[in-house]
Amino acid sequence: MTAPLVQVGRVVLVTYGPDAGKLATVVDIVDHNRVLVDGPTTGVKRQVLSFKRLSLTKIVLENIPRTIGSGALAKKVAAQDLEGKWNATARAQKLAQRTTRANLSDFGRFKVYLLRKKASAIKNKIAKSVKV
Amino acid sequence: MSRFNEYQVIGRKQVTETDPNPTLYRMRIFAPNQVVAKSRFWYFLKQFRKVKKATGEIVSVNQIHEKKPTQVKTFGIWLRYDSRSGTHNMYKEYRELTRTEAVFACYQDMAARHRARFRSVQIIRVAEVATKDVRRPYISQLLTKGLKFPLAHRVYRHATKRHSSLFIAKRPATHA
Secondary structure (H helix, E strand, C coil): CCCCEECCCEEEEECCCCCCCCEEEEEEECCCCEEEEEECCCCEEEEEEEHHHEEEEEEECCCCCCCCCHHHHHHHHHHCCHHHHHHHCHHHHHHHHHHHHHCCCHHHHHHHHHHHHHHHHHHHHHHHHCCC | CCCCEEEEEEEEECCCCCCCCCCCEEEEEEECCHHHHHHHHHHHHHHHCCCCHHHEEEEEEEEECCCCCCCCEEEEEEEEEECCCCEEEEEEEEEECCHHHHHHHHHHHHHHHHCCCHHHEEEEEEEECCHHHCCCHHHHCCCCCCCCEECCCCCCCCCCHHHCCCCCCCCCCCCC
């Protein structure tokens, strides 16, 4: 697993601040701590964000020239189907699962509890059968 | 977000019978507000010309806004500062979006590296520098084509205080 690189075209997830939870694309690198980021399709205004407020994703958009304009970036994002790629990643699904779990009713939580018991029973059975 | 604004301050000597049309002097001042801008204008002008606040008048103060505030630029700043044992000239470079942010970074940098306060620093010139004219290696290394780098040994900070804990069960992962 090579670490994701900071580069023009890298898709980042904003983790802190008013745009937390939104995706954006790196459009230019300011210095070792900050990048110019833009998310025309996700509602992130073009701004400089520090890496402390970001999380790099595994997605890199292709053919993003440095300092690309917002309009052109929006077209490339739509053409390369960023939303589809993101929703397919395990990470996005995990984040979505967290929000659904947080918004469950008591009955929903009960169903989750039963299913988890079933799943752990199967896992324990397999674990017992494997010779150490 | 920048603590400074850039002002264009124009002033001149007061009108007298012998001098009905005194020459106008214009300065670009970085200051947090107009009051400080006018004060700094007189501070500098007194050093260059035989005029002071009592014998002169401010003609106009206008705020200068950045032309392209969403474009990252390399700024070269020429400055003069008083250290504990003398006064020196310096040239520093910063990667910022606006002139005011570059000047703010410069003041912070001078305070950190040389313990120079605002009063001891005089900004002589702020200019955008083209990539081929960059003099400092810590800036030119960021201007290479196709720059990419990993974030090594990331120490994560929790999004909210409520998620932070004093003890954790496993060692944290520091990959990006």
